[in-house]
Amino acid sequence: xxxxxxGAAAAPVTGNAxxxxxxxxxxxxxxxxxxxxxxxxxQDTDAHTVTSAASGGPLRSAALATHATYSYTFTxxxxxxxxxxxxxxxTATVEVTQ
Numbered sequence: 001x002x003x004x005x006x007g008a009a010a011a012p013v014t015g016n017a018x019x020x021x022x023x024x025x026x027x028x029x030x031x032x033x034x035x036x037x038x039x040x041x042x043q044d045t046d047a048h049t050v051t052s053a054a055s056g057g058p059l060r061s062a063a064l065a066t067h068a069t070y071s072y073t074f075t076x077x078x079x080x081x082x083x084x085x086x087x088x089x090x091t092a093t094v095e096v097t098q
Contacts, residue, residue: 012031013027014031016039017038018030018038018039019040019041019043020040020048020084021044022044023090025082025084030094031094031095033096034074034075034076034077036096037074038071038094040064041067041068044066047064049063049084050064050084051082053082057080057082059072059080059082063086077097079094080095082094
């Protein structure tokens with residue numbers, strides 16, 4: 001197995017902000033502690049949503065225009081996968097720890 005590779009995109013990033021740009025969520029995997037409010041900011045010219053991948057999930061933004069933001073406070077640990085419903089190929093995850 002290779003231990004050195006470039007372009008690895010799956011490493012979790014800590015913080016509380018996700019940029020939506022170039023038709024992708026950045027970072028693709030965000031790691032936060034329970035109680036953290038995460039804010040997504042659309043930096044694309046097209047509208048995007050932040051929507052839980054699983055039905056009944058907590059993330060349900062409206063379509064976000066350029067520079068619009070959506071915030072959600074994660075209160076329970078778990079892995080929250082989400083997509084843009086307008087562009088379903090855009091996927092990402094928030095990992096919430098204790």
